[in-house]
Amino acid sequence: MNRIAKRSQCHAGFSLTELLVVLCGMAIISGIGVPVVGTMLDHYGVVLAAQEITSQMQFARMKAVSSNESLRVHFLAGTNSYQIETSTGALFSGPHTLPRGISYNAGDGGNAISFPGEYVTFLPTGNVPATGSGSAGRVKIINRSGIRVDVVVTPGGMVRPTTAYKTGSPPF
Numbered sequence: 001m002n003r004i005a006k007r008s009q010c011h012a013g014f015s016l017t018e019l020l021v022v023l024c025g026m027a028i029i030s031g032i033g034v035p036v037v038g039t040m041l042d043h044y045g046v047v048l049a050a051q052e053i054t055s056q057m058q059f060a061r062m063k064a065v066s067s068n069e070s071l072r073v074h075f076l077a078g079t080n081s082y083q084i085e086t087s088t089g090a091l092f093s094g095p096h097t098l099p100r101g102i103s104y105n106a107g108d109g110g111n112a113i114s115f116p117g118e119y120v121t122f123l124p125t126g127n128v129p130a131t132g133s134g135s136a137g138r139v140k141i142i143n144r145s146g147i148r149v150d151v152v153v154t155p156g157g158m159v160r161p162t163t164a165y166k167t168g169s170p171p172f
Contacts, residue, residue: 050149074119105142
């Protein structure tokens with residue numbers, strides 16, 4: 001009978017010391033994890049911006065082929081935006097603005113936008129002009145952390161982003 005009386009007097013729960021140890025452990029883990037998450041979000045931000053540019057260029061290319069008319073993607077230097085235009089310069093779609101913290105990268109030498117005329121023209125064949133304004137080139141973007149991605153358009157009209165890189169030249 002004495003054992004039963006002792007059991008009913010026990011209280012389940014945590015002591016203040018145990019609770020403080022757990023809270024301190026969580027604070028240490030979150031202190032290590034938050035900067036890592038911030039760096040990952042910065043990295044993915046520039047990659048997603050490059051994918052959006054690539055997607056808009058692919059859209060312009062497909063629309064040029066399906067409508068049998070030339071369309072161009074015009075990069076508006078100094079505004080961090082770009083738009084899709086008809087061959088006469090009339091607005092077709094946009095302007096599309098780069099996300100906050102992402103800008104055109106003119107700091108690596110050369111132009112941030114290497115398309116002659118600062119635009120690329122997609123012909124009704126899906127190709128781009130061989131030379132002159134609107135021909136093949138690249139647009140380079142960078143985030144606040146210095147992570148870079150280039151979106152490249154080949155003479156055949158193929159559009160592709162490079163993988164993200166921190167220094168030097170892009171992977172291809």
